[in-house]
Amino acid sequence: MLATLEPSQSRKYCLVSTLESSLIIHLFSMESSNVLHVVMFPWLAMGHLIPFFRLSKLLAGKGHKISFISTPRNLQRLPKIPQELASQIELVSIPLPEVDNLPKQGETSTDIPHEQDQFLKIAFDLLQSPMASFLENTRPKPDWIIHDYASHWLPEIAAQNGVSAAFFSLFTAAALSFLGRPSAWLSGEDGRSTAEDFTVVPKWIPFPSNCAYRLHEVRKNIEDASGNESGASDFIRFAASIDRSDLVIFRTSVEFEPEWFNLVRELYKKPVVSLGVLPPSLDDDDELETDEKWQKIKNWLDKQTANKVVYVALGTEATISQKEVQDLAIGLEQSELPFFWVLRKPPGSKKDVTDMLPEGFRERINANGQGVVYTEWVPQVKILSHPAIGGYLTHCGWNSVIEALGFGRVLILFPVMNDQGLNARLLEGKKVGVEIPRAAEDGLFTSTAVAETLRYAVVSEEGEPMRANARQMTSLFGNGKRNQDYIDTFVRCLEERKISNFLA
Ligand SMILES: O=c1ccn([C@@H]2O[C@H](COP(=O)(O)OP(=O)(O)O[C@H]3O[C@H](CO)[C@@H](O)[C@H](O)[C@H]3O)[C@@H](O)[C@H]2O)c(=O)[nH]1
Numbered sequence: 321m322l323a324t325l326e327p328s329q330s331r332k333y334c335l336v337s338t339l340e341s342s343l344i345i346h347l348f349s350m351e352s353s354n355v356l357h358v359v360m361f362p363w364l365a366m367g368h369l370i371p372f373f374r375l376s377k378l379l380a381g382k383g384h385k386i387s388f389i390s391t392p393r394n395l396q397r398l399p400k401i402p403q404e405l406a407s408q409i410e411l412v413s414i415p416l417p418e419v420d421n422l423p424k425q426g427e428t429s430t431d432i433p434h435e436q437d438q439f440l441k442i443a444f445d446l447l448q449s450p451m452a453s454f455l456e457n458t459r460p461k462p463d464w465i466i467h468d469y470a471s472h473w474l475p476e477i478a479a480q481n482g483v484s485a486a487f488f489s490l491f492t493a494a495a496l497s498f499l500g501r502p503s504a505w506l507s508g509e510d511g512r513s514t515a516e517d518f519t520v521v522p523k524w525i526p527f528p529s530n531c532a533y534r535l536h537e538v539r540k541n542i543e544d545a546s547g548n549e550s551g552a553s554d555f556i557r558f559a560a561s562i563d564r565s566d567l568v569i570f571r572t573s574v575e576f577e578p579e580w581f582n583l584v585r586e587l588y589k590k591p592v593v594s595l596g597v598l599p600p601s602l603d604d605d606d607e608l609e610t611d612e613k614w615q616k617i618k619n620w621l622d623k624q625t626a627n628k629v630v631y632v633a634l635g636t637e638a639t640i641s642q643k644e645v646q647d648l649a650i651g652l653e654q655s656e657l658p659f660f661w662v663l664r665k666p667p668g669s670k671k672d673v674t675d676m677l678p679e680g681f682r683e684r685i686n687a688n689g690q691g692v693v694y695t696e697w698v699p700q701v702k703i704l705s706h707p708a709i710g711g712y713l714t715h716c717g718w719n720s721v722i723e724a725l726g727f728g729r730v731l732i733l734f735p736v737m738n739d740q741g742l743n744a745r746l747l748e749g750k751k752v753g754v755e756i757p758r759a760a761e762d763g764l765f766t767s768t769a770v771a772e773t774l775r776y777a778v779v780s781e782e783g784e785p786m787r788a789n790a791r792q793m794t795s796l797f798g799n800g801k802r803n804q805d806y807i808d809t810f811v812r813c814l815e816e817r818k819i820s821n822f823l824a
Pocket residue numbers: 365366367368370490491634635636637638662696697698699700701716717718719720721723737738739740
């Protein structure tokens with residue numbers, strides 16, 4: 321239920337909203353007509369909340385008002401709002417409805433096993449009605465809502481309330497080109513349905529490419545998940561979110577994937593803009609991390625040789641089997657390279673995650689000092705910035721890739737799920753990384769292949785051109801000025817409220 325209070329004489333608007341158990345007070349001063357009210361509504365995943373929050377800060381820094389909407393636990397997990405932006409960003413809390421099969425504390429995909437993702441989406445879809453109330457009743461009326469792929473129902477509600485909708489892609493233009501024309505999915509004309517269909521390069525890609533999934537990646541995406549209980553597949557969610565929004569914005573570097581960026585523009589037949597890569601700053605980690613934790617990690621990294629340490633981390637969603645953990649572990653040992661491994665506990669598992677490691681592994685690496693296995697949240701950006709890091713064994717989540725290339729780190733590609741396989745193909749094609757060879761059918765790999773790929777990428781002479789390519793990427797991914805220019809252009813167009821500006 322929402323209640324709106326009359327604006328006071330000072331042109332301040334006060335909205336008191338009670339969304340089930342939470343009481344939210346918004347107090348926005350809108351002195352200038354050029355000040356926009358932008359609503360941000362990310363999907364419930366850490367890898368989505370963080371970039372949406374970063375964009376919020378950039379927009380607020382330009383003087384605009386932000387209502388950042390998520391569930392209570394997720395809002396608590398966000399970095400602190402910088403003091404100077406506190407009056408610009410309002411955190412709006414909407415409790416996540418309880419649904420069968422979803423653990424009570426499950427408010428992001430990080431909290432739950434991949435198989436339960438559909439239940440999180442069922443709960444997320446139930447936010448439709450509070451979101452409609454918010455857009456209808458909140459004052460000042462929002463100008464824009466920037467939303468994510470899962471809220472396929474949102475553009476329609478936004479249009480009903482006279483609010484422009486922008487779909488914010490946290491995925492590469494290459495990955496979304498693979499999806500194809502949104503209208504084809506919505507009309508049922510796309511025609512792809514079997515796992516094999518997704519292992520073929522789509523016919524609308526007009527240049528040579530290997531942009532397709534491997535069979536084991538599709539299986540992980542489709543068969544490990546529990547079907548489409550939510551009533552809408554991810555493809556339909558993407559398609560409707562894109563097709564029905566007024567504008568599509570990409571977190572990507574146009575210079576890195578120009579051919580793909582041009583292709584999505586053709587496929588979508590609507591304004592598509594790049595925001596640059598929203599490079600993280602080292603201070604972002606400070607907001608999430610205690611300095612003490614970083615100091616301990618830094619002490620270990622400081623003792624290592626420059627450009628030799630392999631950072632290993634698979635993001636916030638991907639989980640791998642015990643056999644895969646063990647083959648990676650033995651491969652790391654065999655590579656004889658120093659490593660820092662962030663090993664995330666599979667959600668819902670009662671076991672200590674280090675029980676998944678091969679017998680005696682921890683004792684051996686502790687004794688010879690080869691590496692560290694870390695089981696808590698780490699300040700990843702700070703780690704990647706450390707001069708000891710020589711390469712990143714990554715799941716190819718787009719946030720992590722942006723962070724690594726921002727510091728010119730060569731990538732050892734180990735995609736697990738979602739868009740990651742398509743990102744791996746893109747990154748290998750751009751010669752900034754190399755995939756650990758795996759069997760296409762079942763994804764099996766050997767520890768020897770892990771060791772050989774690591775040594776090739778991080779220390780071999782033949783790997784030097786690839787490392788040089790990765791180093792050059794700092795000029796695209798780590799260049800604050802270049803990326804700020806994209807934001808400035810984007811904000812100017814939003815301020816002028818002319819969607820046609822985006823076509824220029
Ligand atoms: O201990 C940790 C673990 C993660 N992170 C941060 O968390 C983010 C993780 O993002 P990402 O690398 O994109 O991984 P996921 O969260 O697993 O990514 C999901 O979202 C991405 C962006 O849409 C997709 O590309 C992935 O496939 C999807 O799984 C990054 O900013 C990391 O720096 C930390 O700072 N510390």
